[in-house]
Amino acid sequence: MEQARFSGRRFLLITVLNVTITIFELLGGIVSxxxxxxxxxxxxxxxxxxxxLSYIAHRIGMRSPTPKNTYGYQRAEIIAALLNSLILVFLSVYLLIEAIKRIMQPEQVSGGVMFWTALISFVANLFATILLSRDSKHNLNLRATYLHLLSDALASVGVIIGSLLIFFFKISWVDPVVTILVSLYIAYEAWPIIRQTLMILMEGSPAIDPTEVKNTIMTIxxxxxxxxxHTWLINENELVASVHVNLANQSLRETELIYSQIEELLQKKYKIMHVTIQAECTRGLKDKMCFSKDDEKQQH
Ligand SMILES: [Zn+2]
Ligand SMILES: [Zn+2]
Incomplete structure (x- = not known):
């Protein structure tokens, strides 16, 4: 199972690694x-x-559905991914402000201490990233964490280059400029995750064209x-839908067969795993696939 491989032990290892890098870098930053x-x-x-946060959300997401939460808890991970990305955006803005302050009031930086601290942090970050990358392909929450760690590794490369420039050429503005680049990169990485998580929370599913769905079902x-x-995402992988179909005045047994055909078509073509179908004879025959605000008032 995909999710089971993302073990608690690996999460613990990454966290311990990150806390260690943080303390080490903070000391290096203060000294240099x-x-x-x-x-x-x-x-x-x-x-x-x-x-x-990702780990807690992942554990919550794995819980079984209950009579109160019939879809289960998978959106916990969507919320965690959004929260993580928002934290990144705030951090990015904060760093930008601090860097601009530094450009206006330059401070002395020790390139040597900066270089060794950044180099060791880079190696540690890279190791943490490799640990996560294997699980991050099909899970938005894990991908958010993975991208985050990857941006850290790249940020450390920027700091390494900056430290060399400071050490050899004594250019002090390199430090805030590297900070600005780091902050822009963080915001750039966070943006797509914010967009996608908001889309899911807003019950969107941009990949599906209702007219095409109609034509597909009409082939029966x-x-x-x-x-x-209607179609919406439970998490980034699981699509559900509901639809009304007009059929002849036929027996329920005959109708069931059509339900199965519709389910099969939608599953094959759109990977919609759960469809709720409402059968009608003539009711709503002229209704649209999607309602606008005005249509909604007169719908059945
Ligand atoms: Zn990071
Ligand atoms: Zn209807």
């Missing part, structure tokens, strides 16, 4: 006077928090009409 290092450390601190010979279609 480098804002870039301190910002990287703060970034790591938010990582530790986000890894813990005894279906006379299709209307009032």
């Amino acid at each position: 006077g480098s804002l870039a290092l301190i910002s990287d450390a703060l970034h790591n601190l938010s990582d530790s928090f986000s890894v813990i 010979p005894s279906v006379r009409g299709v209307h009032h279609f």
Whole structure:
């Protein structure tokens, strides 16, 4: 099972690693006077928090549905991914402000201490990223955490390059400039996750065209009409839908067969795993697939 492989032990290892990197980098940042290092450390601190949050959400998401929460708890992970990404955006803005302050009031930075701290942090971050990458392909929450760690590793490369420039050329503005690049990168990585999680929470499913769904269902010979279609995502993988179909005045046994055909079609073509179908003879025959606000008033 995909989810079972994402073990608690690995999560613990990543968290311990992150906390260690944070303490180490923070000390290096204070000793060297480098804002870039301190910002990287703060970034790591938010990582530790986000890894813990992801893990808790993942555990909640694995719970079985209950009579009260009939869809289960999978959206816990969507909410955690959104929260993690929002934290990144706030961090990004904070770093941007601090860096601009530094450009206006430059401070002395020790390139040597900065270099070794950044190098060791980079290796540790890379290790944590590799640990996560294997599980992150099909899970938005894990991907949020993975991207986060990856951006850290890249940020550390920026800090390493910056430290070399400071060490060899004594250019002090490199430190805040690296900080700005790091902060922009964080925001850039967080944005798509914010968009996708909000889309899921807003009950959207942009990949499905209702007209195409209608045409697909109409290929079944005894279906006379299709209307009032809804589809939404439970999490980033699980699609559900509801739809009305117009059929002849036939027996329930015959209708059941059509239900099975519709389910099969929608599952094959759109990977909709759960469809609720309402059969009607003539009611709503002229209704649309999607209702606008005005249509909604006169619908059945
Ligand atoms: Zn990070
Ligand atoms: Zn209807």
